[in-house]
Amino acid sequence: MLKDRMIITNRPTKNLKNEIEKLAKQSDQIDIATAFFTESDLIKQWSENQIQVNLLVSLRPPTSFYSLKKIQSSSKVEISFLGDEFHSKFIIFYKEGFIIGAIIGSSNFTFGGLEKNIETNIYSDEKKILKGLEKHFSDLIKSSNLLQPTDLDNYEFLYKNWLKRQKKQNAELKRFKTKITANRTKRNKKPRITKIAKQYFVYWGIVDEIRELIKDIAEKEHPNIPSYLILDHFWHFIKVVWHKKSGKILTEKNQKQIIPKLFKDYIKWHREFKEDNYPNYMANLSKDVYKFNLSRKNIDKLTESQARQVFAGLHSSNMRIQRFNADDSFIAENGMPRIRKSLKYLIHSNDEMDLKIHNLIKNPEYKLKRLGTSGVQELNGWTKPEKYPIRNDKADDAIRILGYKLN
The missing domain is CATH 3.30.870.10 (Endonuclease Chain A)
Known part of the structure; x- marks a missing residue:
């Protein structure tokens, strides 16, 4: 019984x-x-x-x-x-x-x-x-x-017609399932994910909330540029211009009303004080360096010169290259086979993003010397800016100024 x-x-x-x-x-x-x-x-x-x-x-x-x-x-x-x-x-x-x-x-x-x-x-x-x-x-x-x-x-008539449609829907569902789950590490097989890697999902959710608040304005001003790249420049304005001048930090009570206004101020600031179109520069860098060199088609043929371009384009690499020739060290200390393997895993594997970030930071099989946590979290955003936001210390500081919490 x-x-x-x-x-x-x-x-x-x-x-x-x-x-x-x-x-x-x-x-x-x-x-x-x-x-x-x-x-x-x-x-x-x-x-x-x-x-x-x-x-x-x-x-x-x-x-x-x-x-x-x-x-x-x-x-x-x-x-x-x-x-x-x-x-x-x-x-x-x-x-x-x-x-x-x-x-x-x-x-x-x-x-x-x-x-x-x-x-x-x-x-x-x-x-x-x-x-x-x-x-x-x-x-x-x-x-x-x-x-x-x-x-x-x-x-009978209704059911038989449904069956005909169902064959097509089942095929579509199978393709969808294969696309998102094939070769994806199950949660019970994942290691204990480091805190900063787990935070990426929290960060991603916050960025998407902000993106919804400014989407219409951004599309009107920069119609052909992925909004995640525009937001990356907006973070610079928030941290270096607005917060430095005002000293203010938003709260949950006022952020949804004020953020669109701040984005309009950013647009005005960019027009008045910047001769170059930095979001456009970022979009071209993404297309010409990251999307091309790190595409599925080309990543297995990545050359030393191209790897230097990839490393140098990261926000987190600029100062270290100028002071310590970090791009040369990046190539020399890792070697091209390892760089290709690790970047291919980070950008093209079907694993969940927290695991990919964790492996590039902690796992000896994928960890790359000279590529820090910010660089790892920037790479997917540069290569697939229509899908993933760029995350670095500047971005974290900006969203805290805008009243959001990562912890």
């Missing part, structure tokens, strides 16, 4: 199908409420064993026309249906008019719900719960419709 409040997940060995089969052997009536229904073999078997089955479904795809057709004529099966609003999933088991148990949870009566998917269902034989479910099922049946053969005939 199942234990009260036992959780059934279909993992690792206990699946819902096996558990309801055990309960069915003790039952003479089974009430099933399921939004989607595709598996008729169990119900047909129960009907043949003289178990009364009352099935309530939502008459919409992916509920299977063929599965309903297969059991519609069974004398021990009564099928009722509701519309799009119905999304319940529970099963009640009876013996001689008394409820012996029930399962309620996330599983539809489908192959995925019964066996394949990771689900969360709970078995209970607690009297109050069983009484409440019995009344709920009764209320649902009262508001439902009995499935007639003509209803199923009308549903």
